[in-house]
Amino acid sequence: MSRLWDKGAPLDERVLRFTAGEDFSLDERLIAYDIRASIAHAEMLLEQGLLARADLEAIRGGLTALGQAHAQGQWHVELPDEDGHTALERRLTERIGPAGGRVHLGRSRNDQVLAALRLYLRDALEDLSAGAIAVAQALERLGAREQTTALPGYTHMQQAMPSSVPLWAGGFAAEIRDDAEALRHVHRRLGRNPLGSAAGYGTPGLPLDREATREKLGFASVQEPVTAVQLSRGKAEAELLFHVTILLQDVGRLAADVLLFCTEEFGFVRLPEAFTTGSSIMPQKRNPDLFELIRGRSATAQACLLEVLAICAKLPSGYQRDLQLLKFPLFRAIDLALETLGILPAALDALSFRTERIRLDPAIHAAEEANRLVVREGIPFREAYRRVAAKLKGSG
C-alpha cells in the first residue's frame, strides 16, 4: 500500500515503522472528529465554488459511511496508511473514486490534525469535568451519610481542631468542583479554527472561507494569522494536562487520607471486601490497593504534562513532526484520569466510618476555649491563649 504523498520510490519499511510509530493507532480516536471537520471543509469548498455539488454529496456520503463503519469496528487505521487522515482519504477514494481526491484542496494534515484534536478535546474536557463532578457528588453523599460523625482535624499530622466527615469530605468536594471548572477554561484555547492555515502558511491562490468552517464546527474564532496555528499546538494540551494533574493530585490526596484512615492504628474507615484485595502469603490481609493506585496516578499525569511541555519547548516555528509525539502523553493522561474518576464514586459510596474508633483528644477544643474567653471577657487573644495553655498544663 502506498501513501497519498508517495511519488514513486518506495518508502523504506523501517522508516515507515519508525515515523508512523504509534500514531496510526492513536489516531483511531480522532477518526470521527476528522470526518466532521472534513465534511465542514468540503461544504465550504462547495460554497466557494471550488467543488461540484455531486462531488460534495459523494464526499459527505462516503465519509459518513466510513465513520459509521469505523464506529462499528469494521475498519481500523493501518500502519501503511501512516495516520488517520491518510487512511480516511485512501478509503474515501476507494469508495467514491476520483471525487475523494478533491477533499484535500486547501488543507494539510497539519491543520487537519489540529482541527480533529480540538474537536476531540472539547468532548474529552466535558467527560473529564463530568467525572470530576461525579466524584464531588460522591463526597457530598458521604458527608450527608456521616452528617454527625466527628473527626479530628489535623495539622502536622497531629490532632489540631475538631472537624467532621462533612467538613473533611466537603473540602475535597469543593476543590474537585473547582478543578472541573478550571478544566473548562481550556475551551478558550480550543475555540480557534485552525482550518485554512493548511501547512501553516495559508492557501495562496485559493479563496477559502475560514469563517464558514469556523461556524460549521462551532469554533469561537478563526485563528489568525495562519502562522499562529502551528505555534499553538501543544498549548491547549499542556493546559489541559496541567488541570488534569491538579485534579488527580486532589484525588490522590483524598486517597492518601483514606489510606491513613484505613490503617489498623487509625481504624476510622471501613472498606467492604469487594473494594479491597488480598495477600498471597498473609491470610488475614485485606489491602486498600484501589486507593493506593488512585494516589499513584497523579505521578503519571504530571509526567505526561512534562513530556508535552518538553516536546514543544525550543521547537522552531512551523510544523515539526515532533508535534505528533504530543498525542501519546495527552491520550494517556486523559484515559488514566477518566478511569480514575470513573471508579472513585463507587469506592466512596462503599466507604463507611467506624465512629467507635474515632477518638478526639479533649485538648482539641483548646483554641475554641481561648476564642470564647476573648468573646466573653474582651481580653487580648494572646492572654486567653496563655490562660488556656496554663490550664491544660495544670490538668496534664
Ligand code: ARG
Ligand atoms: N500525524 C501527524 C501529527 O500528528 C499529522 C500531521 C503530519 N504532517 C506531516 N507533514 N507529516 O502531527
